[in-house]
Amino acid sequence: GALGSDGASLGYGGIDNSVAVEFDTWYNHDLGDVYQNHVAVHTLGRQPNTPSSRSRLCQTTAVPNLADGNRHTARVRYEHWTGIDAVTDGSWSASPYALDWLQFGGGVLKVYVDDLDRPVLSCPISINNTLALAPGGRAWVGMTAATGVAQQSQRVFSFSFLEGLCRDDCNYRGECVDGECACDTGFHGRDCQFVQMRSQHLGRGLCPMSDAGQREAPFPGLGDCACPPGFAGPVGGPCLACPPDHFKPDQGPDECVPCPANAGTLGRA
Numbered sequence: 632g633a634l635g636s637d638g639a640s641l642g643y644g645g646i647d648n649s650v651a652v653e654f655d656t657w658y659n660h661d662l663g664d665v666y667q668n669h670v671a672v673h674t675l676g677r678q679p680n681t682p683s684s685r686s687r688l689c690q691t692t693a694v695p696n697l698a699d700g701n702r703h704t705a706r707v708r709y710e711h712w713t714g715i716d717a718v719t720d721g722s723w724s725a726s727p728y729a730l731d732w733l734q735f736g737g738g739v740l741k742v743y744v745d746d747l748d749r750p751v752l753s754c755p756i757s758i759n760n761t762l763a764l765a766p767g768g769r770a771w772v773g774m775t776a777a778t779g780v781a782q783q784s785q786r787v788f789s790f791s792f793l794e795g796l797c798r799d800d801c802n803y804r805g806e807c808v809d810g811e812c813a814c815d816t817g818f819h820g821r822d823c824q825f826v827q828m829r830s831q832h833l834g835r836g837l838c839p840m841s842d843a844g845q846r847e848a849p850f851p852g853l854g855d856c857a858c859p860p861g862f863a864g865p866v867g868g869p870c871l872a873c874p875p876d877h878f879k880p881d882q883g884p885d886e887c888v889p890c891p892a893n894a895g896t897l898g899r900a
Contacts, residue, residue: 634646634775635680635775635777636777637777637778637779638777638778638779638780639657639659639662639682639779640681640682640777641653641655641682641775641776641777642775642776642777643673643680643682643775644679644680644681644682645679645680645681646679646680647675647677647678647679647680648676648677648762648763649674649680649762650672650673650674650680650740650756650758650761650762651672651673651674651680651682652670652671652672652707652740652742653669653670653671653672653673653682654670654697654705655667655668655669655670655671655682656668656697656698656783657778657779657781657783659682662682662683662684663683663684663687665690665691665692666692668692668694668696668697668698669690669691669692669694670690670691670694670742670744670751670752671687671688671689671690671691671752672687672688672689672690672740672742672752672754672756673686673687673688674686674688674732674756674761674762676732676761676762677762677763684726684728685728686728687726687728688725688726688728688729688732688754688755688756689724689725689726689729689752689753689754689755690724690726690752691722691724691751691752693722693751694744694751695744695745697744698783702788703744703745704744704745704747705742705743705744706742706743706747707740707741707742707743708740708741708743708750708796709738709739709740709741709758709796710738710739710740710741710796710798711737711738711757711758711759711798712737712738712739712798713737713738713739713755714739714798714799717739717741717753720750720753722741722749722750722751722752722753723753724752724753724754725754725755729754729755729756732755732756732757732760732761733755735757735760735761736757736759736760737755737757738755738756738757738758738759739753739754739755739756740753740754740756740758741753741754742754758770772792774787774790795807795809795810796810797810797811797812797822798812798821798822799822799824801813801814801822801823802818802822802823802824804817804818804823804824805818805823838856838857838858838859838862838864838867838868838869838870855867856868857882857883857884858870858879858882858883858884859882860879860880860881860882861873861878861879862879863879863885863886863887864884865884866884873887874887875895876889876890876895877889877890878890
């Protein structure tokens with residue numbers, strides 16, 4: 632049976648120290664549900680969880696009809712970083728309550744339904760700082776379900792779990808080993824986002840450039856390197872591409888500046 636309360640609590644209400652991804656097909660106006668068919672993420676941190684709006688981090692109705700009698704495939708992915716791609720994606724959602732948790736660090740919980748390549752919901756949360764995890768960052772993962780006066784059949788046909796994901800899948804330039812990227816030859820960085828510099832670039836004192844827009848610590852052994860034209864950053868790096876309609880004509884620690892009137896950039900530096 633469910634560990635939590637039944638009915639509108641969907642089996643997770645009352646479970647402390649938990650994060651729940653809710654696939655809900657019933658509208659409970661008293662709980663502030665957005666609609667009867669929706670997906671939401673709920674947590675009260677280490678306190679007993681609840682399906683009400685006071686614990687809701689994010690929600691969406693942009694999902695297939697979950698009560699249509701067909702099989703649906705869901706995927707839940709947690710990333711312990713917050714990338715610009717997640718924040719700018721159409722699935723990004725953050726309730727006013729979510730702001731209470733943003734102060735504890737970055738992280739994104741992504742939920743996919745049927746289309747396992749594009750999330751229907753992306754939610755800000757740092758699980759490490761939200762829950763009291765077991766030694767080594769361990770936690771229980773499982774499923775629960777419940778109904779109230781109305782009845783519905785809920786079945787799980789298969790389940791799998793994969794841990795130790797790497798940031799941005801190592802940008803497809805390396806192998807993920809125990810949560811760390813082992814970069815292919817020619818690439819380096821925490822998530823293999825940096826291209827190793829050619830000898831002629833090193834001879835000119837230029838820093839490696841980030842083509843993934845990620846910040847990193849200064850590059851080892853390159854404490855005096857300078858950012859090349861089109862990239863801004865301090866001496867020693869990191870060097871990030873100028874944003875659209877901004878430019879930097881010379882190498883060095885200068886910042887990118889807006890393009891003159893009636894001028895702009897054709898693409899990324």
